Amino acid sequence: MLSERVYRALLVAYPREFRGEYGELMVQCFRDRMRFDGKGPRALIVWMHMISDLAISAFQEHAGGYGMGNTKPIIETDALTKIYGSIVAVDDLSMSVPRGHAFGLLGPNGSGKTTTMGMLLGLVQPTSGNFSLFGSTDGLQDSLRRVGAIVEYPSFYPYLTGRENLRYFQGIFQRGEPEDIDGLLEKVGLAESGDRRFSTYSLGMKQRLGLAFVLLGDPELLLLDEPTNGMDPAGMAEVRHLIRQLAEDGRTVLVASHLLNEVEQMCDSVVIMSDGNLIAQGSVSDILRSDEHVRLKTTDDEKAVTILSALDWIEDVRMEGGEVVVSSTRDELAEISTILGRAEVYVIETSSGPGSLEKYFLEITSEGENE
Amino acid sequence: MQHTLQLTKWEWFKVRRLRMPWILLAIAVLVSQLGVWVNYLAFHNDDVNILMSGGFSSYSVAWDEPTPGSYTITCSDFVNDRMPPGLDQIPEDRRAELLKEIDAWRTEGVCDRFASRTQLRRGFTLPNSITQSIAIISSFRPIAIGPILIMILAASIVGSEYGYGTLRTVLAGGIGRWKFLFAKMLLLIRMSSDALIVITLVTVASSLAIALISTDDSGGIADSGKWSEVVLIFLKTVYGLLPFISLGVFATVLTTSRGVGITLSVGYFIVESILATLLRLNETLADVADYLLIQAFLSWTTIPSELNSSQALGVFLAILGYTVILVATTAWVFKQRDIAGATGD
Numbered sequence: 001m002l003s004e005r006v007y008r009a010l011l012v013a014y015p016r017e018f019r020g021e022y023g024e025l026m027v028q029c030f031r032d033r034m035r036f037d038g039k040g041p042r043a044l045i046v047w048m049h050m051i052s053d054l055a056i057s058a059f060q061e062h063a064g065g066y067g068m069g070n071t072k073p074i075i076e077t078d079a080l081t082k083i084y085g086s087i088v089a090v091d092d093l094s095m096s097v098p099r100g101h102a103f104g105l106l107g108p109n110g111s112g113k114t115t116t117m118g119m120l121l122g123l124v125q126p127t128s129g130n131f132s133l134f135g136s137t138d139g140l141q142d143s144l145r146r147v148g149a150i151v152e153y154p155s156f157y158p159y160l161t162g163r164e165n166l167r168y169f170q171g172i173f174q175r176g177e178p179e180d181i182d183g184l185l186e187k188v189g190l191a192e193s194g195d196r197r198f199s200t201y202s203l204g205m206k207q208r209l210g211l212a213f214v215l216l217g218d219p220e221l222l223l224l225d226e227p228t229n230g231m232d233p234a235g236m237a238e239v240r241h242l243i244r245q246l247a248e249d250g251r252t253v254l255v256a257s258h259l260l261n262e263v264e265q266m267c268d269s270v271v272i273m274s275d276g277n278l279i280a281q282g283s284v285s286d287i288l289r290s291d292e293h294v295r296l297k298t299t300d301d302e303k304a305v306t307i308l309s310a311l312d313w314i315e316d317v318r319m320e321g322g323e324v325v326v327s328s329t330r331d332e333l334a335e336i337s338t339i340l341g342r343a344e345v346y347v348i349e350t351s352s353g354p355g356s357l358e359k360y361f362l363e364i365t366s367e368g369e370n371e
Numbered sequence: 372m373q374h375t376l377q378l379t380k381w382e383w384f385k386v387r388r389l390r391m392p393w394i395l396l397a398i399a400v401l402v403s404q405l406g407v408w409v410n411y412l413a414f415h416n417d418d419v420n421i422l423m424s425g426g427f428s429s430y431s432v433a434w435d436e437p438t439p440g441s442y443t444i445t446c447s448d449f450v451n452d453r454m455p456p457g458l459d460q461i462p463e464d465r466r467a468e469l470l471k472e473i474d475a476w477r478t479e480g481v482c483d484r485f486a487s488r489t490q491l492r493r494g495f496t497l498p499n500s501i502t503q504s505i506a507i508i509s510s511f512r513p514i515a516i517g518p519i520l521i522m523i524l525a526a527s528i529v530g531s532e533y534g535y536g537t538l539r540t541v542l543a544g545g546i547g548r549w550k551f552l553f554a555k556m557l558l559l560i561r562m563s564s565d566a567l568i569v570i571t572l573v574t575v576a577s578s579l580a581i582a583l584i585s586t587d588d589s590g591g592i593a594d595s596g597k598w599s600e601v602v603l604i605f606l607k608t609v610y611g612l613l614p615f616i617s618l619g620v621f622a623t624v625l626t627t628s629r630g631v632g633i634t635l636s637v638g639y640f641i642v643e644s645i646l647a648t649l650l651r652l653n654e655t656l657a658d659v660a661d662y663l664l665i666q667a668f669l670s671w672t673t674i675p676s677e678l679n680s681s682q683a684l685g686v687f688l689a690i691l692g693y694t695v696i697l698v699a700t701t702a703w704v705f706k707q708r709d710i711a712g713a714t715g716d
Contacts, residue, residue, distance in 0.1 A: 121543040123710040144545030151543060152712050155536030159388050171381040173544045174374075213540070223543075 072135045074099045074221055074252045075120060080129035082115050082276075089115040091276040092129070097254055097269075102247035104267035104284070105256040112276035113256035117151050117223055133221070145173070149223035154210030158199035162190055162209045165198055166216065175217025184212040189238065203230030211239065215246075222246060222253045228262060240266050294333055296324040297349040304345045308336065378546070378554035379561065382528075386558065391527045395520045396566050402516055403504035403570045407577045410494025410503075415585070430472045432465045444473065446482035450489055497578045499596025502604050502674055504574040505567055509608040510672040515640075515665060517563075517608065518615040522636040525559050525619025530629025536712045549702050552620065556698070559616045564609050571601070604674045611668045614690055617697035618664070624705050640665060662689045 073096035080093040090112040097103045105113045118124035120131060122140045133143040156165040166181045185194040188208040193201070201209065207230060214222050227243065228236040243266050247253045257263050263270055264284060272280040280287065298304045304324050308317040314336075316327040328336060337347045386392060433441040442461050448454065461469065476482055493499045508517040529552075532538040541551060618639065623632030643665050650660035660666055661682075667689045670678055678686060 118539075118709070121539075123539055123542055125707070125709060141545045141547050144543065147543075147545070149543045151539055153536075155540045155712065157385060157388075157535060157537060160385065164384075164388075168381055168385050169540070169544065171384065172378055172541065172546060174377070 072099075073097055074135075075131065075133060075254065076135075077116075077120075077131040078129055080116070080119060080131055081127045082112075082119060082124060083127045088276050090119070090126075093273075093276075093278050095271045095278060095281055097252060099252050100247070100250050101269055102243060102253045102255065102267045104263035104270035105254060105273065106258070106260065106263045106270050107256075107273035107279075108258050110275075111258075111273040113258075113273060114152050114225055115276075116273070117149070117225055117254075117256055120223065121147070121149050121151065123151065145175075146219050147221045147223060148214030148216065148219040150210040150214055150227070151223070151225050153226070153229065154206045154213065156198045156206070156209060156213070159197060161195050161197055162201065162205075162212075163194040165209065166194075166212060169213060170216050173216060175219075180216070181212075184215055187215070188212045188242070189235075204232060204235050207231055207239070208235070211242065220251060222251055223256075224253065225256045226258070227255060228257075228259070236262070294326050294328050294330060294336070295320075295351045296326065296336070296347050297322075298324060298340060299344075299346045299348065303343065304340055307340060307343050307345065311339070375550050375554050375557065378550065379557045382554055382558045383561070386528060386562075389527075389531075392524060392562060395524050396569060399508055399517070399520055399566055400570055400573050403508050404573060404577055406503050406507040407495045407500050407574055407581070410491045410500075411581050414488060414491040414495070430469065430476075432461060432469050434462050434465050436462065442469065444469070446476075446485035447489075449473065449476060449482045450486040493596060495578055495581050497575065497596075498598045498601050500578045501571050501574045501601045502596055504570050505601075505604045505608055506672065506674055508567075508570060509604070509611060510669045515669060518612060518665065518668060519637055519640065521559065521563050521612050521615050522619035522622075523633050524562065525555075525616050526623045526629055526632035526636060528559065529555055529620050529623040530627075530632050533623070533627045534629055539710050539712060542710055548705050552624075552702065552705055556616060556620060559620075560609065560613070563612050563616070567605055567608060571605070600674055604672065607672050607674075610687075611671050611690060614664055614693035614697060615668070617694050617701065621697045621701040621704075624701050624708075627708075627711070662686070664689075664693050667693075 075097035077093050077095050082090040107113050115124055119126045136143055163181055170176055185191045188211045190208050228239050243253055255266055267284055269283045301324050305317050308314050308326055314328055318325050429443055429445040431441055431443040442457050494503050619636045622635040626632050643663050647660040647663050647666050650656040667686045671686045
């Protein structure tokens, strides 16, 4: 069917937005709303235009609640600043979080991640600056009804059971149905301990309950602050997988963490913060690519460094551990080898590796400190 | 408004699992029943036979002219300030003799014991036992235990949200700050009404129990006071507690701590008592003392009322004013503040 062709085309253009159940919903919308009777090429063009319009309107109507197909960032901050007395907790933060992504807010303790989240959730009054949720700068409370959030650590009523806590929050937030709770407890691995008091939970179990809590009513946007804090390695892996899965299902997940590998594993994009300042922002792959390097052992390492340093397309060349480390991709290795060969410096051994977010993070945060 | 009522319902779902409200209710019920049972025991342990044998004073006069007749007045008549019918038929000299005797009773306090026994009896027979039980909770001097208990409860319910850090969890979900606070206040009003209903029911049970176990005339079920007074003291007490609920919430929001909130609001009692005493030393300022929060509450909830209608209106407005000012200030402070994590208090 044509609708399915259009769907496939859209899937190629917007792989994330048109994946899974929402993609299927798209197809269903087309099937319900249009009939293509094949009256020649002109009719085809006319129908194609109609299909495009219908696709947009039908999709917005049916999946509009999820904000799918909307390319505006789900979170946008503009010069957001928070000052406590003489301490600048967040300084002039401007960032945007795209829809349907797992987005990392990375920074060491005290870098302003939690304060930023607090401002986005209306818990902390910004000193200056603005922000928008779902493209709206006002009606924060209405926007927050579409958000599931845990700030700093999961805070629940210790005298209630895990199940009762979820039931209470479900009741006050008016999100979902009571029968959803069993499924949520199951999903986060608390099916067996849902009837235990929260005060008896380990930190890891509290984190799991926090995850079940943020999923109440299946919100579009999740804000998670250090979601794996206190978990054992298996639990951490499980939660990271779950968060990844949530993002792949079309939700936007903003994860604040000081754990570099965690953000690297879970997130598509990242904002790096240090001392309340935004240090870097971009997709994780871009950031990693920027730190990609090859390591060479040559017949004359010093000469190799001199030759490669003269090339304007190579950003950084240095000696490290008896090797020449060149900021370059593996694809450029042949060209590097040729250039060195012309100068009678021969490559004996090569290795390459992707950049590590950790290394990048340490470099840029120390740069900030040095300044 | 509907969502606020929903919030109140869910607040109750949560609060009923706490021990604190039940402990405070138990204290309130125990204190209120102390009045009923202490009255009964005092009455019963007194020499019941005095009453049975007519041991209390009565005075009779008799005459033959123009027609034979007699007239008797008892302590009951005296205490209730009534003269039995037939006073006008008494010959002049005998009437003077009777009035002289009554004057002597007054001077010598002959019927005081009877009056005190009547008062004791009113304390455990319906419906006055209910009025008295509620009055003990609200306006028993010098400590108004009702306001203290409701302030402790208010500070606990609001302060626990700061202590557990759950305020952040709630507000981050899109619940308006004012709405959340208002739901808490509505719950506290409901809980104070419920507590008074429980006190009423327990008092009814106590009075019935006394009626069952009494072997003498002390256990009448419903023969003292008026039911309208029960309704009046109930409504007046609930209204009078509003500023104390507001004060407890205000102190807690201001300090973001349950413990400090309780200390501050209860400490206000002591400060106000001292202030009222000082103000009463000055003739001009003595009237101001009557409109201080606790003084206003005590005079408002005293049954039968000692206030004339203009004083009652003044006290009513004073209570309303305290409530409005405290609620408005609380809302403003709560709106301005950043919400931090668990304080552990």
